[in-house]
Amino acid sequence: MDWINNFVGGLTAGQQFALFSLLKVVIVIFGAVLPIVAYAVLVERKVSAFIQDRVGPNRSAPFFVKYLPVVGPFLVRLGIFQPLADGLKFILKEDFTPSHVRKVYFWIAPAIAMVPAMLALAVIPFGSTLGNQKMVIADLNVGILYTFGIVSLGVYGLVLAGYASNSKFSFLGGIRSSAQMISYEIAMGMSVIPLFMLVGDLNLSKVIEYQAGTTLGFIPNWLVFKQPIAFVIFLVAAFAETNRLPFDLPEAETELVGGYHTEYSSMKFALFFLGEYTAMVAASAMMVVLFFGGWTLPFAGLDHPAATFIMGFAHIGIFVAKMLALMVVFIWVRWMLPRFRYDQLMDLGWRRFVPLALANIVLTAVVLWAQNAK
Amino acid sequence: MIVKRAKLSFWERLYVPALLGGLQVTWKHFRRTLFGGKAVTMEYPEQKWVVPEGYRGAPYLVRDQTGDTKCVSCQLCEFVCPPKAIKIIPPGPAGQPADRANAEKMPREFEINMLRCIFCGFCQEVCPEEAIFLQRDYSLTGLSRGEMIYDKEKLLALGGTHAGVQKWKDKLDEAKEQETFPVKG
Numbered sequence: 001m002d003w004i005n006n007f008v009g010g011l012t013a014g015q016q017f018a019l020f021s022l023l024k025v026v027i028v029i030f031g032a033v034l035p036i037v038a039y040a041v042l043v044e045r046k047v048s049a050f051i052q053d054r055v056g057p058n059r060s061a062p063f064f065v066k067y068l069p070v071v072g073p074f075l076v077r078l079g080i081f082q083p084l085a086d087g088l089k090f091i092l093k094e095d096f097t098p099s100h101v102r103k104v105y106f107w108i109a110p111a112i113a114m115v116p117a118m119l120a121l122a123v124i125p126f127g128s129t130l131g132n133q134k135m136v137i138a139d140l141n142v143g144i145l146y147t148f149g150i151v152s153l154g155v156y157g158l159v160l161a162g163y164a165s166n167s168k169f170s171f172l173g174g175i176r177s178s179a180q181m182i183s184y185e186i187a188m189g190m191s192v193i194p195l196f197m198l199v200g201d202l203n204l205s206k207v208i209e210y211q212a213g214t215t216l217g218f219i220p221n222w223l224v225f226k227q228p229i230a231f232v233i234f235l236v237a238a239f240a241e242t243n244r245l246p247f248d249l250p251e252a253e254t255e256l257v258g259g260y261h262t263e264y265s266s267m268k269f270a271l272f273f274l275g276e277y278t279a280m281v282a283a284s285a286m287m288v289v290l291f292f293g294g295w296t297l298p299f300a301g302l303d304h305p306a307a308t309f310i311m312g313f314a315h316i317g318i319f320v321a322k323m324l325a326l327m328v329v330f331i332w333v334r335w336m337l338p339r340f341r342y343d344q345l346m347d348l349g350w351r352r353f354v355p356l357a358l359a360n361i362v363l364t365a366v367v368l369w370a371q372n373a374k
Numbered sequence: 375m376i377v378k379r380a381k382l383s384f385w386e387r388l389y390v391p392a393l394l395g396g397l398q399v400t401w402k403h404f405r406r407t408l409f410g411g412k413a414v415t416m417e418y419p420e421q422k423w424v425v426p427e428g429y430r431g432a433p434y435l436v437r438d439q440t441g442d443t444k445c446v447s448c449q450l451c452e453f454v455c456p457p458k459a460i461k462i463i464p465p466g467p468a469g470q471p472a473d474r475a476n477a478e479k480m481p482r483e484f485e486i487n488m489l490r491c492i493f494c495g496f497c498q499e500v501c502p503e504e505a506i507f508l509q510r511d512y513s514l515t516g517l518s519r520g521e522m523i524y525d526k527e528k529l530l531a532l533g534g535t536h537a538g539v540q541k542w543k544d545k546l547d548e549a550k551e552q553e554t555f556p557v558k559g
Contacts, residue, residue, distance in 0.1 A: 049413075050403070050404045050407040050408045050413075051400045051403050051404045051407070052403070053403055053406070053413055053415075054407070054413055054414065054415050055407075055413045055415045058417075332397075332400060332404075335400050336393070336396030336397060336399075336400050337392070337393070337396055
C-alpha cells in the first residue's frame, strides 16, 4: 500500500484528479455497467420465462462446470453462463454489411446509440465517499441538465441507423423513435422541474442530500413521496426513452421486423442491444437518485456520507440494490401491457403528460410560495 | 360491422385498473413458475413425450409370432411411397428362400430412408401381408445421412414381433387340416 500512497502523494492535484477519474470510469463502465447489462439480459430472459410459465435459459455450461460438484449444476440451471455464451456469439458472428446501406452512417450509428447511454452515467452519484474520493465520476453543478442533454443524443443513433440502413422497416423504426423520443423528452424534462424547485440545486449530490432523513419518523424523505405525479410521468417517460415495452415502437418486432436494427448483425447489433440496456441502467440510476434517495437509507446512519470504507461500500451496495430493483420493474412491466398504438403514444405524451407536468410545476410553485409566505 | 366502444370511466382511462390487473396476473404466473415449479416446459432430452397409443411414427418391419419375416417383397409399399423413401431389392430367381413356409420370397434388402419418410402410413395401409407398421418412435437421430437409411436388419430389430396381427395363422391351420384325408367338415 505504501508505494501506492507515495505514488499518489507525489502527483499534483490535477494529476490526481485525472487518475481517479480514469479509475472511476474504468471501474464503473467495465466493472459494473457492462456486467450489469449482460446479466440484465439474463434476468430479462429468466423473468420473462417465469411469467410465461417457461424455464428460461438453463443449459449453457462451460467445461469447468463438471468439476464443481453441487454448485455447478445449480449455476447452470440459473443460466449464469448464458451471457458469456451470448457475448461470444455476438463477437464470432459474421459482421455483415448489406450492399444497399449508406456505409459511413451505418458504421457510426451503433456507436452513437451506445455512447450517450454510457455518458449519462457520468453524473450519477453511485455512492457517498470511499476514502476522500466522492463516488461520482463528474460532480457537475448542472448534473440534470447534462443528463437530459446527453440522453436526447441517443435518438441520433436510432435515427441514423434507420436512415443508413436504407430499408423500409429500419426507416419506419427511425422515424418512430425520433417522434417518440422528442415527445417524451419534453414530458420527462418538465416532470423533474418540481424536484429542483424543492431541492433548490441542480447538482445530483445535493438532490440526494435533500432526501436524507425521515418525515413523521418512518416515511423516508424520498421525493417519490413528495412528488408522486412527477415520478409517474418520469417513469412512463423513462420507458418511452429507453424503448421498452409498452413503448417499443421503434423496434416493434411484430410490425417492423427489428425496426431500426433490422439490417444489423453481429457486434454492431450487439452495440444497439447493449445501448438499450445501458440506457435502462442509466434511467434506473437516474430514478434512484431523483426519487428514491440515491445511496441513502433512512436508518442506521446510512443517510450521511460514509466515514469508513465499509460504509462507503455499503452505500454503493444500497445504490446498486435500488437500481436493480427498478430494473426488475422495467422487465416485469414488459409482460404486463400490450404495445401502444402510435397515435395513442403521441396522445399520451403530448395531451396527457405535458399538461400534467405543467400543472404539477404550478402546483408545486403555489405550495412553495404558500409555505414561504408564512 | 360497427363495434361499439364501451365508454370508460375516468378511473379506467387512467390505465390504473389495467396496470393493477396486469401486475396481478404476471406476478401470479411468476410465483407459480418460480416457487411452485409449474413450468409447462418439457426439458427434452431428459424428459420425453410419451406418445399416445396409435401414434403414427416411424415405419418399421415386423416379424410374425414365430419370428419369421412377414414381408414377401411385393414392392407395393415402394410403389405407393410418396417421397420414395423405401427401396426394396427382391431376392431374384435364385435368391434366399423366405423364412416362412407359406411365402414364396422375402426381400434381399429393404431400406427406408428416414430423412425422406414423411410418416404418412401409406406403406402400412397398402401392405397385403401386414408386414410394416408405423410405430411410436418420433425422434430419429443420426450423425450422417448414411446412418439415417435404415436397412432390413435394423428395421426388423426395431419393429419387433407383431403377434397381435396374425393374418395367415388361420389360413395355415386350415391348410394343414386339409392335408389329412378325409377332410374334416
